[in-house]
Amino acid sequence: MASCSQLDAxxxxxxxxxxxxxxxxxxxxxxxxxxxxxxxxIDMDTIExxxxxxxxxxxxxxxxxSKAKVARDAVLKFRPHINITPYHANVKSPEFxxxxxxxxxxxxxxxxxxxxxxxxxxxxxxxxxxxxxxxxTGFLGQVTVxxxxxxxxxxxxxxxxxxxxPVCTITSTPSKYVHCVVWAKDxxxxxxxxxxxxxxxxxxxxxxxxxxxxxxxxxxxRNQNEDPEKYGRRxxxxxxxxxxxxxxxxxxxxxxxxxxxxxxxxxxxxIESFQQNGKLDNCIKEDVAISAMQVVGLTNPQDIWSLAExxxxxxxxxxxxxxxxxxxxxxxxxxxxxxxxxxxxTAAANIRASSFGIPMHSLFETKGIAxxxxxxxxxxxxxxxxxxxxxxxxxLQGDFCNCRMTYCLEHPSRKMLLMxxxxxxxxxxxxxxxxxxxxxxxNTQKYRLRDFVEKIVRNKLGMNLPLVMIGANLIFxxxxxxxxxxxxxxxxxxxxxxxxxxxxxxSGTVLTVEDLQQELTCNxxxxxxxxxxxxxxxDEMVLTGWNAPNKxxxxxxxxxxxxxxxxxxxxxxxxxxxxxxxxxxxxxGTKRKLSEIEAASDNSEIQSLKPNSANHETPQQxxxxxxxxxxxxxxDAFPEAGKKKKVEVS
Amino acid sequence: xxxxxxxxQQTALYDRQxxxxxxxxxxxxxxxxxxxxxxxxxLAEFCKNVVLAGVxxxxxxxxxxxxxxxxxxxxxxxxxxxxxxxxxxxxxxxxSLKEFNPMVHVSVEKGNLTQFHGDLFDKFDAxxxxxxxxxxxxxxxxxxxxxxxxxxxxxxxxRDSCGEIFVDLQxxxxxxxxxxxxxxxHLEYPSFQEAIxxxxxxxxxxxxxxxxxxxxxxxxxxxxxRKYGETSASxxxxxxxxxxxxxxxxxxxxxxxxxxxxxxxxxxxxxEHPPVCAILGGILGQEVIKAISGKGxxxxxxxYFDAADGKGIIEDISPVSKH
Ligand SMILES: [Zn+2]
Numbered sequence: 001m002a003s004c005s006q007l008d009a010x011x012x013x014x015x016x017x018x019x020x021x022x023x024x025x026x027x028x029x030x031x032x033x034x035x036x037x038x039x040x041x042i043d044m045d046t047i048e049x050x051x052x053x054x055x056x057x058x059x060x061x062x063x064x065x066s067k068a069k070v071a072r073d074a075v076l077k078f079r080p081h082i083n084i085t086p087y088h089a090n091v092k093s094p095e096f097x098x099x100x101x102x103x104x105x106x107x108x109x110x111x112x113x114x115x116x117x118x119x120x121x122x123x124x125x126x127x128x129x130x131x132x133x134x135x136x137t138g139f140l141g142q143v144t145v146x147x148x149x150x151x152x153x154x155x156x157x158x159x160x161x162x163x164x165x166p167v168c169t170i171t172s173t174p175s176k177y178v179h180c181v182v183w184a185k186d187x188x189x190x191x192x193x194x195x196x197x198x199x200x201x202x203x204x205x206x207x208x209x210x211x212x213x214x215x216x217x218x219x220x221x222r223n224q225n226e227d228p229e230k231y232g233r234r235x236x237x238x239x240x241x242x243x244x245x246x247x248x249x250x251x252x253x254x255x256x257x258x259x260x261x262x263x264x265x266x267x268x269x270x271i272e273s274f275q276q277n278g279k280l281d282n283c284i285k286e287d288v289a290i291s292a293m294q295v296v297g298l299t300n301p302q303d304i305w306s307l308a309e310x311x312x313x314x315x316x317x318x319x320x321x322x323x324x325x326x327x328x329x330x331x332x333x334x335x336x337x338x339x340x341x342x343x344x345x346t347a348a349a350n351i352r353a354s355s356f357g358i359p360m361h362s363l364f365e366t367k368g369i370a371x372x373x374x375x376x377x378x379x380x381x382x383x384x385x386x387x388x389x390x391x392x393x394x395x396l397q398g399d400f401c402n403c404r405m406t407y408c409l410e411h412p413s414r415k416m417l418l419m420x421x422x423x424x425x426x427x428x429x430x431x432x433x434x435x436x437x438x439x440x441x442x443n444t445q446k447y448r449l450r451d452f453v454e455k456i457v458r459n460k461l462g463m464n465l466p467l468v469m470i471g472a473n474l475i476f477x478x479x480x481x482x483x484x485x486x487x488x489x490x491x492x493x494x495x496x497x498x499x500x501x502x503x504x505x506x507s508g509t510v511l512t513v514e515d516l517q518q519e520l521t522c523n524x525x526x527x528x529x530x531x532x533x534x535x536x537x538x539d540e541m542v543l544t545g546w547n548a549p550n551k552x553x554x555x556x557x558x559x560x561x562x563x564x565x566x567x568x569x570x571x572x573x574x575x576x577x578x579x580x581x582x583x584x585x586x587x588x589g590t591k592r593k594l595s596e597i598e599a600a601s602d603n604s605e606i607q608s609l610k611p612n613s614a615n616h617e618t619p620q621q622x623x624x625x626x627x628x629x630x631x632x633x634x635x636d637a638f639p640e641a642g643k644k645k646k647v648e649v650s
Numbered sequence: 651x652x653x654x655x656x657x658x659q660q661t662a663l664y665d666r667q668x669x670x671x672x673x674x675x676x677x678x679x680x681x682x683x684x685x686x687x688x689x690x691x692x693l694a695e696f697c698k699n700v701v702l703a704g705v706x707x708x709x710x711x712x713x714x715x716x717x718x719x720x721x722x723x724x725x726x727x728x729x730x731x732x733x734x735x736x737x738x739x740x741x742x743x744x745x746s747l748k749e750f751n752p753m754v755h756v757s758v759e760k761g762n763l764t765q766f767h768g769d770l771f772d773k774f775d776a777x778x779x780x781x782x783x784x785x786x787x788x789x790x791x792x793x794x795x796x797x798x799x800x801x802x803x804x805x806x807x808x809r810d811s812c813g814e815i816f817v818d819l820q821x822x823x824x825x826x827x828x829x830x831x832x833x834x835x836h837l838e839y840p841s842f843q844e845a846i847x848x849x850x851x852x853x854x855x856x857x858x859x860x861x862x863x864x865x866x867x868x869x870x871x872x873x874x875x876r877k878y879g880e881t882s883a884s885x886x887x888x889x890x891x892x893x894x895x896x897x898x899x900x901x902x903x904x905x906x907x908x909x910x911x912x913x914x915x916x917x918x919x920x921x922e923h924p925p926v927c928a929i930l931g932g933i934l935g936q937e938v939i940k941a942i943s944g945k946g947x948x949x950x951x952x953x954y955f956d957a958a959d960g961k962g963i964i965e966d967i968s969p970v971s972k973h
Contacts, residue, residue: 026928029725029928030924030925030928032725033691033722033723033724033725033924033927034923034924034925049662049663050662050663050665050666052663052751053663053664053665053666053667053702053703053704053751054666054667054702056698056702056750059749060752075725077728078724078725078726078727078728078729080729080730138670139670139936139946300655301661302655302673364661364668368669373665373666373669374666374669375666375667375669375670376666376667376669376670377666377667377670377671377703377936378667378698378699378702378703378932378935379699379703379932379933379935379936379939380932380936381932382695382698382699382928382929382931382932382935383928383929383932383933385925385928386924386925386926386927386928386929386932387925387929387960389924389925389928390925390926390957390960393925404960406960408962410946411947412949412964415963415964415965416961416962416963416964417933417949417953417962417963417964418929418955418960418961418962419961419962420959420960420961
């Protein structure tokens with residue numbers, strides 16, 4: 001197989017690897033061993049402890065350093081004479097433009113989030129460079145090949161959208177533990193420790209709302225010099241006691257549901273036990289990571305704590321935030337590597353679960369759900385990296401008709417653990433690789449240009465540096481190198497509703513949006529519509545075209561709820577690996593409803609096949625929009641997928 | 651599972667994989683001892699995978715000195731240091747692997763596995779060999795089988811773009827969750843000798859051709875006193891004769907084993923294709939982890955990968971009584 005032509009193709013190739021994480025480490029090693037001599041690697045992340053069980057080029061002593069650079073040094077140790085060029089940078093930064101991409105013979109993705117994958121897909125299309133894309137989750141993985149004009153692009157098939165929950169399920173009628181975690185993380189934690197300007201649906205709206213909203217808002221403010229103990233008790237009784245009582249008053253809600261039980265602190269923990277806790281305070285050493293469970297005397301993150309233990313952890317965590325991390329309060333976003341934050345969310349989620357008769361869970365499990373942590377093992381990454389190189393070599397030899405997309409399965413399907421499938425043809429209505437316009441229904445009298453740019457152009461269409469035109473008139477352009485008067489003009493436009501722009505948008509208007517970095521242009525036909533269903537269409541718009549309308553985008557939540565969704569997508573190695581550094585782009589000063597927070601968790605990108613169907617050549621994408629954890633559309637051969645789905649949810 | 655809890659350090663390091671196979675499996679892994687013999691690029695991949703996963707110990711056997719061929723497909727051998735040190739392959743591997751995971755005890759055992767006394771095997775939960783002749787495979791497999799406790803036995807071979815894994819778990823029982831119930835499964839594995847003695851005529855028509863080609867090669871190396879992989883394209887005429895003899899004996903048509911495939915395997919010799927090493931080492935690593943941890947259904951009993959068609963195939967080649 002390693003024929004002369006193959007070796008020549010490999011030696012002469014200049015390849016770009018995007019991602020030096022789980023798949024990336026394996027890939028860089030296998031590329032180097034296979035004879036590649038000019039490899040460029042982009043990764044913005046730094047090394048973390050939880051990477052070390054599979055990202056074998058990294059050691060404990062490298063924690064905190066650039067993945068791309070350390071990976072390069074490690075590979076040069078056994079292949080000293082090849083060229084590896086590392087970039088410790090975000091692949092979305094402007095330096096990596098179409099010109100940059102054009103210098104490569106093939107691009108190999110070992111990425112961990114949907115957002116970056118879409119971006120690279122567009123650059124590869126624009127630069128006309130073949131792309132080999134990959135992903136893993138647990139024992140599952142896939143490798144696909146995307147060549148402009150020959151196969152589908154990465155975005156030809158709609159990607160599974162993150163799971164979302166109706167707002168009321170989270171605020172009033174949770175039925176699963178994950179609902180409690182979302183509540184604890186995106187409502188309670190965000191309310192107490194996050195940006196106070198964020199609108200938050202934490203308080204239950206009673207039928208006679210009126211003025212009470214103002215007074216309940218204040219419950220969460222800690223009065224100056226208020227004793228943390230007293231404050232904690234007040235919060236606890238309010239959210240687990242009073243709010244539940246309030247919800248119970250809406251009798252209709254509970255006709256077909258089990259009623260929750262209000263929980264007050266005095267019933268769970270007698271006063272004396274607090275004072276004991278207070279004394280334990282002295283035991284905390286400053287150099288140890290601040291941990292509430294330690295103070296309370298809990299050691300095993302796998303244990304499920306009792307209601308009393310959760311209550312203690314809740315209370316201690318709150319107190320520790322106030323006493324040890326006061327500076328952080330007001331600008332925290334949930335971070336799964338923040339031990340105290342995880343402890344607080346675990347305790348709060350469990351207390352709420354207990355109130356609603358939902359089984360409680362361990363800190364380990366809660367961390368996985370809240371942090372969108374995706375399962376990852378070294379072996380699958382190694383196999384996938386091997387498959388990537390095999391495809392890359394075919395691409396380099398121009399052997400396109402033998403390119404395959406390959407699925408790595410956990411259980412054999414038709415005797416196969418590694419199942420190659422012929423690549424698909426491009427989807428003719430793909431807005432990314434075809435010229436097909438999209439249809440957008442919205443109320444042009446109400447919808448502001450700002451929302452159009454943020455929620456539709458950036459979030460839905462995945463553009464990074466967009467400009468918006470109506471006919472030949474430029475009405476908005478992203479970027480910080482604009483003339484002052486132009487920037488001021490755009491700023492004014494952003495605040496206007498579409499119908500009142502200098503070139504008014506009405507039904508039938510075609511908006512052209514363009515991303516100069518991605519070299520992607522897309523036409524959007526506007527259809528004016530007055531009314532939208534609050535529950536089913538909370539975004540107050542419907543975008544159709546390449547993608548099926550998202551039935552249930554109601555409450556999507558992600559690792560960091562207050563960040564801009566397009567940038568949030570917790571990172572995964574394929575899908576997978578959330579642990580790494582995070583991109584933060586907090587929109588400050590913008591008030592948004594939780595229901596509008598969208599996130600692009602992308603952990604569910606493993607496409608699947610129906611194993612025993614005669615039509616095995618047609619893999620089907622799994623789209624998991626349902627709330628039920630058992631509805632895996634995937635193979636029965638994919639039991640892990642069930643677990644995975646649960647985890648990626650939050 | 652009872653016993654000690656994982657340490658905080660272990661929990662932090664293994665977080666992502668514990669989410670895949672659970673704490674109990676991780677505890678069992680951390681108590682398991684794996685022996686590896688006949689080191690090549692595929693086993694380098696395998697060793698990396700089980701060390702990262704956190705087995706208790708890994709023992710390496712291979713007294714050969716580092717050659718240029720070893721360097722070609724290997725990331726465990728830093729080219730300059732290795733030659734200077736003059737150490738054995740096992741020693742060089744050991745030094746590199748130690749760094750991958752300080753919680754795993756990696757060590758070297760000198761000697762030849764075929765000469766080992768049975769009780770030495772008792773220390774191990776799994777024995778994995780590569781670069782072995784037919785005779786050696788049989789002997790080591792039998793030694794594992796003679797012991798009172800079960801010792802899982804694996805062979806792996808990578809001949810350029812083609813690979814084969816063989817698994818013998820003897821009598822293996824494991825539990826699988828089926829909609830809340832734990833269903834027990836029992837598998838009976840044949841030994842290597844029993845497996846390759848299954849008449850070819852009895853095998854399903856769709857059995858991968860690589861299986862038969864590997865048997866022909868194995869016999870060729872055996873009859874002509876070659877070391878593992880000591881072949882070249884010039885051996886083809888003799889091998890084609892052997893193919894005829896074997897196929898006649900078995901009552902099957904020679905076309906079962908394409909000449910092109912034999913030619914390819916002979917030319918490859920012991921040379922490995924790195925992406926295929928990664929794939930075989932990954933699958934094999936996962937199988938050993940499954941067998942040790944009791945999590946997941948293990949493959950029975952052969953696995954094939956061929957980069958030419960990209961398929962990774964499981965074949966169950968067992969006498970009727972062990973199906
Ligand atoms: Zn497309």
